[in-house]
Amino acid sequence: MPRIRPIRIEAIVLRQRPLGDADRICVLFSPTRGRIEAVAKGVRKPLSKMSGHVEPLSRGQFGLAQGRSLYVITDAQSLDPWSPLHDDVERMTEAMAMAELVDRSTDADAASGQLYQLLCQSLEALARTTAPEAVRRWFTLRFLDQQGYRPELDACVRCRAEVGPEGNGYSPADGGVICPSCHGAGHGQRLSSPVFRLLRYMRRSSAESTAQVRVDAAASVELERHLRLSLEQALDGRLRSSSFAEDLARAETIGRSAVKSAAESEREEQRRAAI
């Protein structure tokens, strides 16, 4: 049998899952070979020299040898650990959403240099930004463009009339903006003027510039809904990691209500004792 030569690739680690007692399967995303599953042997042992170099949401250089069914990582060197993504739970949540999108939309052995560049650029921007949500939304819009689901923002997707900023609708199923007259006829959901302008600005600007735009709470909710529905249309399903973002947003309220209910039950106990 001819010996298969080991390969060397640059890749982003999208995710990991345990294998056996000491190993992990790493899902790598490379610009030249797309999505690759590879076994990192012994990385769950405390003295593993490789474990810190194969952490998810980091970029590295990997040596891979063909195993019986999966590749085996022979050596790994982290090139960019993007530490701020791991130190801050909000950045981490947005980074995981991006990684999940790429994980779900790429195939093995399919070169995808453009998407790799986009992910690298977005994770870089995410590691530096103070507005992680904005960077993830910027990534989502560009991801949709690259995957062939580019939302139309210049002309009505139903009648092809040019659209202005006021009175429009948005329909993920039809693929973009709906002019005021078609929207008036019951097509699409409301697309407010600030969100319409923001979507057009996001399309022509960098992640860093998008992160600097101040978005009020109502516009933020509306933009999130339009992007989520567009993604669900493209993926034919919901992102799993998006429910953690919702859990995280509710975390402080849960903590405060736990304190309140503990105080109430203490008062109830005191009342019963008094009786």
Next chain:
Amino acid sequence: MQRSPATSPTIARLIEAFHRLPGIGPKSAQRLAYHVLRAPRAEAEALAEALLEVKDSTRLCAVCQNITDSDPCGLCLDPQRSDATICVVEEPLDVAAIERAGVHRGRYHVLHGAISPMDGVGPEDLKVRELLSRLGDASVEEVILAMNPNLEGEATAGYLSRVIGAMGVRITRIAHGLPVGADVEYADERTLRAAMTHRVELERHEETD
């Protein structure tokens, strides 16, 4: 696993049962099955009884959620332990590891997993609600988060720090850096950064005349 016609169906069933255990490959499963076959009947019965007993008599401690024979468990009932600190861990085996090291004299709480957003595992799938109900008690002064230093552990610690932070209880997380016996040369950037950030001052030895 493929069945060989040379193996009796009864043995093949046992081999398959062993093969389902974590870390047991097909060869090890075969060795274990033939060991049981050749062992005295009493040994096989003891194994079967132990397997059934572990399913019948263990349960989760209503307080710390660790696996126990008696509820509440020995660690929760021990009067020598402090109620002021709760060490939160992912798995029951983590409690065993920390107890072996003898480095914590407070209470424990076992979450039975870690938040893994990409796999759809959220806080409601873990024993988080049970932890929060324990923190209403004013005797708890500190929660020590002893999650694994990986993405899931970080997501879990990040979420818990938000929730518990809003309750006004002190939260700490166990340090991470270079493990004993490791080489600095092979350490990754994040580990080295954590090790540098959490460095400790060594005692100065003053020379005396």
